[in-house]
Amino acid sequence: MASRRQFLKAGAFGGAALLIAGYWAAPAADPEAEAVAGLSWLRPADAQIVMALAPVLLGLAELPVAKVAQGVDQAISGLPLATQEEIRQMFDLLGNRWARRWLAGVRPPWRMAGAMESARFLQRWRESRFALQNSVYQGLHRLIHAGWYGSPASWAALGYQQPAAVMGMLP
């Protein structure tokens, strides 16, 4: 299994080659992301990534993506500071247009990325032989699922509900 250091080193070599390639074809920069209401941890560019990937990851077309971003934001806020730093690195990596294009293999900016392209990225990183890519996939999987299925809005589709008799007796 490749360590993070090996992975980053490979990334640096690859990065140099990509800079040369990029001289001819710089990947499209993400347009300035619009702010989403109610976020305290996620930056607008992070929220853009969450909202682009959530429908693909969750397999739900009709999804209130801003609500998912708020759920993700809340989930991250409860994590220890060391874990929050790792998640910062994850979003910074994915938000970098070179990394998006050449590591994640997603051509257009996240907001315009097609479902097929995003799904291919997720599947590749899920199966990758690099532990870092596996853990980014699992991190996104974890955060976005927690962000949606932690919300009662998701329950009806699952046939899940809290026991009504008890809820009425809670103080």
Place this chain on the structure above:
Amino acid sequence: MSGKIPDLIRQGLASGWKAMDGAAQRNDLFLSADVAVIGSGAGGGIAAEALSLAGLDVLLLEEGGLHSSSDFRLLEAKAYPELYQESASRQTLDKAITILQGRAVGGSTVVNWTSSFRTPPDTLLWWQENHGLPGLSVEAMRPWFEQAERRLGIGPWLAEPNGNNLVLERGCLALGLRHARIPRNVRGCWNLGYCGMGCPTNAKQSMLVTCIPSALSRGARLLSRARVDRLAADPAGKSISAIEGSFLGADGNTPSGRRFMVRARHVVLAAGAIGTPAILLRSGLADASGQTGRRTFLHPVTLSAALMPERIEPYNGAPQSVYSDHYMHTQPLDGALGFKLEVPPIHPLLASVTFPGFGSEQASLLRQLPHLHATLALMRDGFHPDSRGGEVRLRSDGSPVLDYPLNDVIWDGARRSWLAMAELQFAAGARLAMPLHEAARPASSWRQARAMIEGLPLRALQARLVSAHVMGGMAMGGDPSLSVVDEWGGHWTWRNLTVLDGSIFPTSIGANPQLSVYAFALRGADHLARALARG
């Protein structure tokens, strides 16, 4: 039934308990006590009551917050950040195993699934013969188990198992596997199924509603949202002179800037098998044997999901009521890893983050939640010569992380357990079964499942592994050069330091550990109270 459920903790606070919230402290605090107990879970909670009953002035220090039944709203998104270490997302260093561990007044007892097993006789015998602990026979331990069982309402669960547990029972019957019902620590349980989010009816006999209120009623003090940073040893290196720590803010995460210092005649460490060694490592007080934080065990858990034709509503009803130890006894104790079969409750958030897939495949599985069953296999680590557990390390900010490398012995157990669970699920009538692994696909027959499981790659971040049982790291033993504490939890180096939590177990337990922690903590606290009475 009508009316509101009473909140024992809020009533107690109104009656004048000396409970202080660290987040509310505006000044640094200096305290003293006969005994300072660090951690209020199964070990610290039950010890606090025993020591208070012995007439000692007890101060209980807890990193988590004081939450009570009024706060328990049967909501995962609320419960995990409030009641669990790292929002129920604590992971081993390589992120291969997710660890569910409580962090609140009452510790993991507030959120566990109430399964209450005595330490298995073969585990006790192993400790007697291999760890220099001849006093720990089944007979010698019996009174401590009985005392804990009486205190906490532990007994047979007489209600019908829920649908999820019935699948396990039916599978065992069909295959002729030995199985039984799980004793639970409840009184007047409503059979709801939300144990993991804090019991809203106070039926679960956790430390929060039993021993901690009893200690507080006897004058013990409780300081919550108080994180112990380090212990200071006296210059002669014979005893612990002070406890130093930080108060946490209302988010339970960020230090508020206010600090505390405690001087106590005796210190009890009960911060759990990751927290306890971490405090000593942060303090530069690792023991002479070099064993502090080593041989930490997890009962690594594999999972297998199944779709049942009938509606089983795996979120409703007592979460764990049936188990099978069949695969604990198919090989020698120190041979290929044995595993215990149980089921987990299935609620949307935890299920969705644990099930490996994504996209429409994942969504269509989750849409069948009322028909979803999961079996779990907890592997007995620490007996096989190559099963040496993990090691607690410190991150640069001083927070602990468990390095638990996965090796061939674990992977062999994982594969056998996936096979056993899929076979059992089809025997119970499953339509589809699937081990929780990134490369697994739902199989529609036992034959198909077997072929798929035989081909699964065995590596970290592909298999989904979890754990809810952290044990070891401060092993008790008969020889100070091989162990950290004696059989009563007394530290070999520091005379006024006793460890009373799951960290003292020299191997994993081989069963859900809460009753083992209670019994050993009661035994150690009794020994300590007698020693302190002698002066």
